[in-house]
Amino acid sequence: MKRTKIIALLNADAPTDAVLIMGWVRTRRDAKGFSFIELNDGSCLGNIQIIVNESLPDYEKIKKANTGAALSVTGELIASQGAGQTWEIRATEVKVISLAPDDYPLQKKRHSDEFLRTIAHLRPRTNKYGAMFRIRSELSYAVHKFFKDKGFYHIHSPIITGSDCEGAGEMFQLDFFGDKANLTVSGQLSAEMFALALGDVYTFGPTFRAENSNTARHAAEFWMIEPEMAFCDISGNMDIGEELVKYLIDYALTNCKQDIELFAKFVDKELMNRLEIIRTSSFERLPYKDAIPILLASGKKFDYPIAFGKDLQSEHERYLTEEHFKKPVILYNYPKTIKPFYMRLNDDNETVAAMDILVPGIGEIVGGSQREERLEVLQARMKQMGMAEESYWWYLDSRRFGTVPHSGFGMGFERVLMLITGASNIRDVIPFPRTPGHIEF
C-alpha cells in the first residue's frame, strides 16, 4: 500500500477503508484496552489520532513508543468520536520502526528558544520550528512565483567574488587558488549586468557579512532577494517593493494559515493586526529631508542625534513607521554622503535616488535605489570616493554601451520571516544560523 501523508488525511472528504501512514509519536496516552497516539509526519502542524486496540500484535512494544518514536500504521480512516479532530485512524496494524529513548531532548514540555538553538538539528521536530520552516519554504516559493508571474528571470549570482559591492559591509575572505577572494555581500552588480540584457531579473541567494556583532537582528549568513529592473525609475522601484511586501504577507496568510496561527497565538499577540495594517495600507512615501523635522518634533529622546546628512538608526525608522505614520513608510532621496557610489545623483546634486521601506515591528525591510546610469557622473562619484576605476571596468562597460535607467533593491529574507512570524531573533528563522562562535551542524 502506498503511504499517505497526514496533511492529506486531515483534509480528507470521506472515510477510507485502508490507509498507510508513517510518522513520529507526539504523545501517547494509554486507557483501558486502548492506546491513543498522536502521530505527526511533518507534512503539516496537525497530528492524526490513532486508536490502538490492545488486541493488536506487538501491543506491549507499541506501549514503549514514547514521544519521538517512529511508527508505521495501517488502519481505517474514520470520523472521530472525540472532540478536537475531524478524523482519526482505527489501527489494524502498527509497526514500531524505532524508539526514542528517555534521554530524547524533546519531551512534551515547553522548551526555550535558547535551548532549542543548541539542538538546531532536532528543533524542526517541534511544533513551533516545524511551522517556522514550513513557512520559510512556502515564502521562498512565493518569492519565485511573484517574480516569475511578472516576467523576471532568476540569476544565480556568484558567491565567491573578486569584487565587492562598495559600502555593503565587511567581507569574509578566502584563498581562491592563490587569488584573494571574498564571499559576496550582494548580488546587485551582477544583477545589473543581467538586467541590461534580459530586462527584469532577480537574485535570491545567500549573502554574507563578517561583522562581529551579537544582536538579535544580525547573522553572518542570510538570504537576500535582489530584483533589478531595466527601464525603471525610483518610483517604479517603490511600486515593486511595496507590492512584494504585500504579496508575501497575503501568500503566507492564505497558504500557511495553520502555521501562522501558531505564531499569532503563542509568539506575538499583535501579529495578525500588524500584518493586516501592512497588507491594506498605502505605504507613505516621504523624502528623507521631510523625515528630519518629523523626528526633531517627535519629542522623543533618541540615542542617536538627528540632522540632515546623518544616517537614520533603527530607533528613528521605527518611530516613523510605528508611532508617527502607524503604517509602512518609504523614505527616499537620501543625502549622497551616506549612500554608496552606484546610486543615481539627483538634480539637487545633494541627494541620491535611494529608497528604503520601513515597516512596523521590523524597521527597514527593503533598501534600494535607482542606479547611476550616466557614465561621467558615475566616474566622478567613484573618483570622489577614492575608488579604483580599473577594478570596475566591466561595471562601467554597462554604462558605455546602451546604458539605460534602471533600479533595484535588496530585501532580507530573514527580516520578512521575522515580520510574518513575529519571531524576535534572526537565529530562530534560519535552519542552522551562523553567528560568531556558531558554525556547528
Place this chain on the structure above:
Amino acid sequence: MKRTKIIALLNADAPTDAVLIMGWVRTRRDAKGFSFIELNDGSCLGNIQIIVNESLPDYEKIKKANTGAALSVTGELIASQGAGQTWEIRATEVKVISLAPDDYPLQKKRHSDEFLRTIAHLRPRTNKYGAMFRIRSELSYAVHKFFKDKGFYHIHSPIITGSDCEGAGEMFQLDFFGDKANLTVSGQLSAEMFALALGDVYTFGPTFRAENSNTARHAAEFWMIEPEMAFCDISGNMDIGEELVKYLIDYALTNCKQDIELFAKFVDKELMNRLEIIRTSSFERLPYKDAIPILLASGKKFDYPIAFGKDLQSEHERYLTEEHFKKPVILYNYPKTIKPFYMRLNDDNETVAAMDILVPGIGEIVGGSQREERLEVLQARMKQMGMAEESYWWYLDSRRFGTVPHSGFGMGFERVLMLITGASNIRDVIPFPRTPGHIEF
C-alpha cells in the same frame, strides 16, 4: 503610457493603435525614406521590427543608433508586410536613450564562446547566452515547482560550515571569527536532519569544490539540487530521480521552446533526439556488479581498468548509457569501499545502497543513496573509516531518536543545463563561472 514587453507583442492577438516599448538595437538597416530596426528587450529571443519614417523628429540621431544602442519607441502594432515576422511597429516617436560606440564588443558577427567568457558581463546580450540564462531561470523555477507539487519543503542549508560531508571533495577554508570553517560541499547532512522532522525536503543552493582542475566539466562553485525523503528506500529514491530528470526535460521543451531550438540548431544537432530518448525511456536499473562484465565484454579500450571494487570513470558510464543500453541507466549497489560512510550497508556486507543515474551525453547526472539509519552500523562504519564520532554527535542523534529509513540524492544543476542545451563547457551555463584564476566580475 505603460511599457509593453516584446514577448507580449510577438504573441499579440490583434493590432494595437499605440504601444510603448524599450529595448536595445540588434540591427539597423537604412532604406530610401525609412530605417528598419530590430529591437530586443531580453524578454525573449525574438526581436520586433520597427519601421522608422524619415519624417520623424531626430531621424538623423536615430540613424546613429547602431547595434547595442537603447531606444524608447512609441508606435502602432501592425501585421507585418515582410516575411519572417507576424507583427511589426510603425513608429510614431523614437527616443534614443543611449548609443553604443563603435568599440562595443558585440557587433553583429559570430563570437567564440572563449571570447564571450572574457566579457561575461555582456554575453547575456547575445542570442545564445540570452537564451541560456532564460533557460537556466525557467529550469530553476521548474525544480521548485516539481518538489512543491509533491509536498517537499525547501531548506536553506548553510554555506559556511564547521563540518564536512565526508568524501564529497576538497573544501575552501575560511576564518570565521577565529574558528576554522569551510564552504559547504553538500547540504545533505543538514537536509537529513530536516527530512527526519518535515518528511520530504530538498535543498537547492550553491556548493563548492576546491579542486584545482581545469576541465570543461568542473567549476569551483555550482548549484546543486538535493532532495531527502523520510520513509523512502533506494527504489523510491530512483523513482524520484528518474521522474525529476524527465520532468525538467519536459518543462524545458514546453516552456523554453524557442530558446531550446536555438541550441538544437546551432549548438548540438543531436540535442532533440537525445532529449526525446531520455524523456520517453524507462531507465535501465542495473546493479554495479552486473555492469562490470558488460564493460569487460565491451571490446572497448578504456583508459582506466575495470574490476569489481574500482570506481567507474566517465568513459565507463558513458559507454553503458550511450553505447550499450542507448538510454539512461541507474547503477546501484556499489562496493562499500568506494562510497562514503553514510550510505546504507546491504545485507551482503560488501555493497551499499548507492545509486547513480547516467544519461547519454553527460554521464552521471544524479548520485544518491539510501542512508544508513541504524546507529550501530553507522558507528561501526565511521570507526572503520577513522572518522571522529564527536564531530558528528548531532548527526548520530538523528539515529538515536526515532530513526527511520530515508534516502536522497544530489543532482548538479549545471549538468542538467548542459544536458538540456547541449553546451559542452560548464563555464557557459553559469552567469559568472568560478574556476582557478577566474574570480572577475
